[in-house]
Amino acid sequence: MTPDLETLTAYALGELTLDERVKVGQAIAADPEARARVEQIQALAALTEEALVEAPTLSERQRAAILARAGSRPTRRRWLWVAGTGAAAAATLLVGIGFLTTYESAPRLPFIYSLDGDGSAPALQAQSAPREGGEDVRREQLQRQLSSRLDPPMDGDTLENLKALGYVDAGPIHGEVAGGTRGATLGHGDGYFWHVADPDGQAEGNADPTGTESYTHAPDSTFRAVTQAPLSTFAVDVDTASYANVRRYLEQGRLPPQDAVRVEELINAFDYAYPGPDTGEPFSASVEVAACPWTPAHRLARIGLQARRLDPSDLPPSNLVLLIDTSRSMQAQAKLPLLKTALLAMVDTLRPEDRVAIVTYASGTAVALPSTPGSDRGAVRSAIKHLAAAGSTNGGAGISLAYEQAREHFVEGGSNRVLLATDGDFNVGITDQAALVELVQRQARGGVYLTVLGLGTGNLKDSTLERIADQGDGQYAYLDSLEEAERVLVRERAGTLAVAAKDVKVQVEFNPAEIQAWRLIGYENRTLAARDFDDDAKDAGEIGVGHAVTALYELIPTGAAWAGADLRYQRALAPTAAAGSGEIMTIKLRAKDPQGGASRLQTFAVRDPGAGLGAGSDDLDLAAAAACFGMLLRGSPDRGEASWDLALTLAQRAAERDPGAEREELVHLIGTARGLSGGGVVAY
Amino acid sequence: MNPDRAWIQTLLQRHEEPLVRYTTRLLGGDVQRARDVVQDGFLRLCQAPKERVEGHAEAWLFAVCRNRAIDICRKENRMGPLEQAPGSALASQDEGPGELTARRQAHARLTRLMTTLPPDQARALRLKLAEHKTYREISAEMGTSLGRVSQLITSALETLRTQLAEEPAQPAEVRS
Numbered sequence: 001m002t003p004d005l006e007t008l009t010a011y012a013l014g015e016l017t018l019d020e021r022v023k024v025g026q027a028i029a030a031d032p033e034a035r036a037r038v039e040q041i042q043a044l045a046a047l048t049e050e051a052l053v054e055a056p057t058l059s060e061r062q063r064a065a066i067l068a069r070a071g072s073r074p075t076r077r078r079w080l081w082v083a084g085t086g087a088a089a090a091a092t093l094l095v096g097i098g099f100l101t102t103y104e105s106a107p108r109l110p111f112i113y114s115l116d117g118d119g120s121a122p123a124l125q126a127q128s129a130p131r132e133g134g135e136d137v138r139r140e141q142l143q144r145q146l147s148s149r150l151d152p153p154m155d156g157d158t159l160e161n162l163k164a165l166g167y168v169d170a171g172p173i174h175g176e177v178a179g180g181t182r183g184a185t186l187g188h189g190d191g192y193f194w195h196v197a198d199p200d201g202q203a204e205g206n207a208d209p210t211g212t213e214s215y216t217h218a219p220d221s222t223f224r225a226v227t228q229a230p231l232s233t234f235a236v237d238v239d240t241a242s243y244a245n246v247r248r249y250l251e252q253g254r255l256p257p258q259d260a261v262r263v264e265e266l267i268n269a270f271d272y273a274y275p276g277p278d279t280g281e282p283f284s285a286s287v288e289v290a291a292c293p294w295t296p297a298h299r300l301a302r303i304g305l306q307a308r309r310l311d312p313s314d315l316p317p318s319n320l321v322l323l324i325d326t327s328r329s330m331q332a333q334a335k336l337p338l339l340k341t342a343l344l345a346m347v348d349t350l351r352p353e354d355r356v357a358i359v360t361y362a363s364g365t366a367v368a369l370p371s372t373p374g375s376d377r378g379a380v381r382s383a384i385k386h387l388a389a390a391g392s393t394n395g396g397a398g399i400s401l402a403y404e405q406a407r408e409h410f411v412e413g414g415s416n417r418v419l420l421a422t423d424g425d426f427n428v429g430i431t432d433q434a435a436l437v438e439l440v441q442r443q444a445r446g447g448v449y450l451t452v453l454g455l456g457t458g459n460l461k462d463s464t465l466e467r468i469a470d471q472g473d474g475q476y477a478y479l480d481s482l483e484e485a486e487r488v489l490v491r492e493r494a495g496t497l498a499v500a501a502k503d504v505k506v507q508v509e510f511n512p513a514e515i516q517a518w519r520l521i522g523y524e525n526r527t528l529a530a531r532d533f534d535d536d537a538k539d540a541g542e543i544g545v546g547h548a549v550t551a552l553y554e555l556i557p558t559g560a561a562w563a564g565a566d567l568r569y570q571r572a573l574a575p576t577a578a579a580g581s582g583e584i585m586t587i588k589l590r591a592k593d594p595q596g597g598a599s600r601l602q603t604f605a606v607r608d609p610g611a612g613l614g615a616g617s618d619d620l621d622l623a624a625a626a627a628c629f630g631m632l633l634r635g636s637p638d639r640g641e642a643s644w645d646l647a648l649t650l651a652q653r654a655a656e657r658d659p660g661a662e663r664e665e666l667v668h669l670i671g672t673a674r675g676l677s678g679g680g681v682v683a684y
Numbered sequence: 685m686n687p688d689r690a691w692i693q694t695l696l697q698r699h700e701e702p703l704v705r706y707t708t709r710l711l712g713g714d715v716q717r718a719r720d721v722v723q724d725g726f727l728r729l730c731q732a733p734k735e736r737v738e739g740h741a742e743a744w745l746f747a748v749c750r751n752r753a754i755d756i757c758r759k760e761n762r763m764g765p766l767e768q769a770p771g772s773a774l775a776s777q778d779e780g781p782g783e784l785t786a787r788r789q790a791h792a793r794l795t796r797l798m799t800t801l802p803p804d805q806a807r808a809l810r811l812k813l814a815e816h817k818t819y820r821e822i823s824a825e826m827g828t829s830l831g832r833v834s835q836l837i838t839s840a841l842e843t844l845r846t847q848l849a850e851e852p853a854q855p856a857e858v859r860s
Contacts, residue, residue: 006834013837015834046709052813052814053715053814057700058696066692066726070691252728252732
């Protein structure tokens with residue numbers, strides 16, 4: 001039955017109680033006309049709401065700032081960023097002026113300050129350690145200079161004059177801010193920034209000008225002598241967030257902050273053509289060694305680990321039942337609202353052969369969306385949007401209903417799964433955990449698995465959830481942020497529903513007879529202690545179906561010049577018989593099955609066939625180009641003869657040998673970075 | 685005036701207002717914040733290579749401000765407005781060239797049509813959409829029953845809808 005216009009309007013405006021909403025939601029799911037009507041009402045209400053906004057214009061000051069910026073495009077222009085809190089406009093300006101003065105008298109300012117307080121007095125705090133000593137002295141100097149300018153305060157005319165001279169610019173900061181390259185950053189916070197032109201580009205600093213993006217500094221890993229450190233151990237990492245971030249900066253016409261560049265993530269942002277593993281093996285290893293492009297006397301070893309593949313379209317059809325806790329405790333932003341946003345994004349990945357149902361439980365249980373094929377995304381979206389939290393919790397009854405739904409639409413050979421999203425507050429109903437676990441086990445035997453998504457903090461009954469998931473042959477994921485929720489439910493949905501291996505660790509042992517020193521490029525944040533490699537209790541990365549991991553080692557062969565540390569009190573370790581094998585290193589890989597259990601070890605011995613400069617594959621060129629690019633952006637100390645031209649040559653060669661959009665993009669980005677840096681190495 | 689400045693100024697005149705209105709709604713009615721987002725959008729436009737933006741600056745501005753607003757909501761966990769505000773369905777659908785122009789036009793007509801509504805309908809709708817009150821709060825404020833509030837708002841929207849459909853677009857406004 002189609003609900004009447006008044007009900008549809010109330011529904012569209014989010015006015016109904018949960019029960020009514022569920023009822024209307026179901027009616028709408030079955031009635032395209034009613035749904036179109038709801039969308040029409042929402043669109044009209046949106047436009048009307050916009051029409052009712054009062055004073056919908058920018059301020060004169062904002063407009064002036066925009067026009068001041070127009071016509072001064074950022075090419076070859078450097079900015080010094082001076083920022084302060086919004087309330088502290090006057091003080092902020094003084095920081096700007098103070099900084100100018102400081103800048104003139106002391107052009108190198110190797111540390112970053114932030115402006116604190118309410119603007120009555122500019123308290124300065126060092127944000128990072130100075131490169132060379134005397135921080136306190138410098139801070140005091142700067143503070144004195146600022147204080148001396150506090151009286152009389154800067155007036156608006158002076159500000160306008162400075163703006164006209166191109167020294168100061170102002171604008172709002174909210175997260176990322178437009179424009180500018182690097183310079184020293186003064187300040188932090190959500191308010192207005194001031195840029196002070198830095199025509200010579202000499203000022204130092206490495207913080208994001210927006211204040212809201214902060215990056216942890218991890219110094220580049222440098223060469224280590226094989227005699228002193230024969231093992232390199234790290235947890236795999238297939239994150240590629242840094243590449244996207246670097247791209248965003250460059251496309252906005254500025255260089256990324258040094259610490260936003262994580263070289264291993266740049267390397268892993270590309271697809272390499274690694275062959276899949278043999279049947280029964282979780283991983284294959286593809287290793288290639290050739291002369292190192294930026295230091296030809298060194299060797300560059302690329303290790304590619306490939307988990308078994310499964311094409312996303314080959315994933316079995318899924319029959320998902322979202323079992324969502326809509327009790328009052330789920331109201332918090334980090335719970336239901338976060339989940340809804342992630343689920344809405346997940347809807348976009350549904351294929352026509354997939355099915356989704358939604359069951360909610362609070363004081364009562366309800367089917368918010370009967371099992372709906374992926375071809376009707378609109379209905380799924382609408383049901384998710386109308387989830388709301390109220391009432392107490394009866395998790396047990398909800399689970400029964402969810403399993404019923406899953407059974408009803410059981411897909412033979414498909415992925416039949418109940419996704420239970422809750423803060424774990426099973427405070428009504430089946431409190432008998434054993435009975436609950438028994439139910440979950442019985443269902444798993446029948447082919448319906450459970451994935452538990454834990455949400456929020458405080459109320460979270462972690463052990464309950466984990467126990468239910470464990471015994472139900474399912475998975476447990478904790479969604480602590482929208483990013484994590486989107487990773488689990490969207491980006492790596494295939495990997496979530498089909499994980500290839502977990503706790504994946506790599507350990508490389510170098511042969512001192514062949515290699516005298518090694519350096520792992522990137523992975524600064526991922527290194528593990530050597531003893532953790534064999535310790536199954538130490539968690540490490542997980543790899544979803546079809547993922548690959550690439551690591552690059554720069555190796556100094558015995559015989560090449562290297563000023564390594566000589567040991568005064570001990571001699572090199574005694575080589576074993578295997579040291580004479582000619583192998584340069586052995587890669588050991590440990591991984592657990594997705595279901596857990598003991599880890600499994602695979603080992604791969606590596607020899608160096610002696611390939612010269614440029615004799616590697618296009619994949620090696622590509623990985624080397626990405627590494628080179630990253631090292632230049634980070635100003636890595638071990639970059640050797642790396643240059644923008646070298647990075648460009650490597651990337652172009654890779655793109656010529658195997659054309660593709662992502663390789664073209666790398667060529668383009670390197671070119672952009674070369675332009676922005678003026679062709680030189682980025683100095684920090 | 686240099687050509688870039690003139691270009692930006694024209695875009696400001698044309699799109700500033702619909703952008704602030706639109707962004708305000710995405711930010712749950714925070715017009716101050718919306719202004720900052722829109723200013724930020726224009727500042728970015730000034731920084732972007734002109735050859736890449738020219739010709740579709742309207743769509744570019746719209747997308748940049750929308751994404752920025754959505755980011756803010758996410759970062760601050762301010763998902764409420766996006767999720768629950770009327771028109772949340774728009775967030776994923778309302779892209780396209782001429783979007784801002786079409787909105788500006790619709791805003792103008794709706795502002796005018798609002799003045800033709802019976803006063804109690806207009807008041808109820810304003811309380812709902814401009815002040816984000818619930819039916820219950822509106823009924824308390826207007827001293828009338830919940831059912832009556834529901835009727836008033838339904839009729840108001842229905843009137844606006846039919847009038848908007850009947851009335852042809854103003855030719856002068858149709859340009860991008």
